[in-house]
Each structure stands twice: as C-alpha cells, then as structure tokens.
Amino acid sequence: MAYDPNNIFAKILRGEIPCSKVYEDEHVLAFNDINPQTAKHVLVIPKGAYVSFDDFSQDASEAEIAALMRATGQIARDLGVAETGYRTVSNTGEDALQEVPHFHLHIFAGQPLGRMIKPPHK
Numbered sequence: 001m002a003y004d005p006n007n008i009f010a011k012i013l014r015g016e017i018p019c020s021k022v023y024e025d026e027h028v029l030a031f032n033d034i035n036p037q038t039a040k041h042v043l044v045i046p047k048g049a050y051v052s053f054d055d056f057s058q059d060a061s062e063a064e065i066a067a068l069m070r071a072t073g074q075i076a077r078d079l080g081v082a083e084t085g086y087r088t089v090s091n092t093g094e095d096a097l098q099e100v101p102h103f104h105l106h107i108f109a110g111q112p113l114g115r116m117i118k119p120p121h122k
C-alpha cells in the first residue's frame, strides 16, 4: 500500500492540524488520542512516511526503530504508568481495523485494562 501524504497524521506532522503533544524528538512525535479509549491514551508515531507496522518494520532505519521503542517507554514513564502498567497496541491493516494509514502505537493506560482481546466468538 502506497503512503498517502494526506492522511490525518501526516497533516499533524506538517502542523496543518493541531495535536495535544506529549513528546517529540528527531524521529518521533506522540500526542493524545482525540477519542481516548482509556483514562490515558497516547499515540506514538514515527516522523517518517510509513503506512503500518509492516512497512515500518521492513523499511525504517535502525535509528528510527530504536527511537520509537525508546520513546514509547519514556512516554509511559512520563505518564506515570510504568509501575501500574499499560498496553501498547498497533493495528495493522484490514483485519485489525487500522483507521489511519500512518504507523502508530497506541499506549492505553491509567486504569485496569481488562483482557487483551474479546474473542469474536465463533
């Protein structure tokens, strides 16, 4: 899938749409989700143009991958949830209902999070 430069996170990265920023470095931007699913819900994105986890894991540089992982841990500590716990999620593609085609990690935190997945019972 080709990267769509008009996706909403690309617009946030270009400063065309505001965001509630919680972290930024050379390779990474993180901001509060506009429609939080938990008490604390942060999105961590690379600044590079990657569609999904699949894309990022294949084509991103070692520096970009390391930066995203390091930043995610740091953000969780800054949120004060490293001790109480949190969940990182990345939805990739159709089966995972990925909405925004720019790779992002969700950080869900600030409350008990329940089971990881509610099975779609057969």
Ligand code: 5GP
Binding pocket: 008, 017, 019, 020, 031, 032, 033, 034, 035, 036, 043, 090, 091, 097, 098, 099, 100, 101
């Ligand atoms: P996905 O389903 O792609 O994993 O998650 C996309 C997330 O982006 C959703 O949780 C949604 O609420 C969030 N989102 C969509 N548009 C915006 C926006 O304009 N600003 C922010 N901060 N979050 C957004």
